[in-house]
């Protein structure tokens with residue numbers, strides 16, 4: 001289906017959707033997307049990359065929480081996403097927290113949610129995934145623990161069960177230890193608990209499905225440093241930075257600002273960017289980062305790439321801007337790369353960490369040097385007059 005038609009459809013519906021209860025609006029969006037036909041993802045060349053042993057047609061994915069139950073994968077790829085992350089999925093089905101549990105903060109282009117992992121459970125979702133996964137699509141599976149699994153041991157066992165269920169069906173597994181809406185879940189980010197969890201998951205990861213860890217934006221530098229150390233030691237394949245924040249700095253939207261839950265969208269962007277930047281530095285760029293949190297434009301996407309993210313995800317921007325945001329970000333990203341003289345996205349990843357301007361200066365110089373096959377042969381006169389490769393002036397500088 002023509003993306004323009006999808007965009008026009010959502011534009012017509014948008015005023016009604018934004019007046020609806022956020023959860024009803026989300027359900028309706030899922031129902032519409034479910035009806036869209038299949039589409040094979042197209043490689044968008046300067047943006048297509050091989051990472052985690054997968055070929056990503058473009059770097060922009062839909063973040064976890066949007067399609068928790070793998071109900072609308074065809075629709076997601078119709079919108080031009082390069083990959084999708086389903087979940088969070090728990091071993092047993094569960095209802096999540098009582099409603100209302102999603103709140104819009106339009107002044108901030110933000111959302112607060114305390115969903116608490118409502119999902120159909122791993123068996124049913126796996127069945128659906130196997131039946132409906134579009135060919136060649138990249139689907140990450142985000143896994144978590146049931147609310148009733150109160151102690152650390154039970155929680156770790158839940159991750160083992162879900163990893164086991166999806167190891168042969170997922171393109172990658174995202175281990176969600178950062179949702180603020182399941183009691184005690186974030187304690188799994190503590191070094192002793194995290195080491196235990198990663199050891200246990202590594203032990204049952206026979207199929208070598210890539211394992212990524214989704215972290216919180218609310219970690220102290222010391223906590224992040226410990227996670228970076230463990231990520232290297234336990235050979236994690238990637239990090240997803242970040243989940244929602246429990247901080248409320250700078251919020252003036254009086255109605256919902258004090259609701260309990262995780263804040264996403266614009267106010268999260270700088271916290272997420274700082275986490276990406278620090279993690280990239282702490283690991284010397286050795287571990288791929290999926291950057292997520294407050295992206296709503298190509299410029300914001302590019303900022304995360306330059307800070308160290310190799311891939312990106314969005315969720316809240318879809319609520320406010322509709323599906324047109326996907327192509328707008330991808331087209332804008334290509335233009336920004338070109339403007340800075342990059343031929344491929346991989347050249348821009350972590351660019352902010354390299355000596356300022358050095359790469360750009362070299363690239364600029366390279367562009368203005370004659371190409372080897374175009375270099376003009378010096379004339380016989382020049383050859384006679386300048387027997388040395390350097391002029392006296394250049395020799396003076398070299399001395």
Ligand SMILES: Cc1cc2nc3c(=O)[nH]c(=O)nc-3n(C[C@H](O)[C@H](O)[C@H](O)COP(=O)(O)O)c2cc1C
Pocket residue numbers: 063064065066068087088102111113115117142176179214242243244264265266268292293294295313314315316317
């Ligand atoms: C309504 C809602 C539900 C979410 N559910 C999940 C979830 O189940 N698992 C998860 O890892 N992240 C979940 N997230 C967090 C997003 O995946 C993402 O990390 C966060 O929203 C920041 O990105 P954004 O600012 O582009 O929305 C949810 C976010 C929202 C808004």
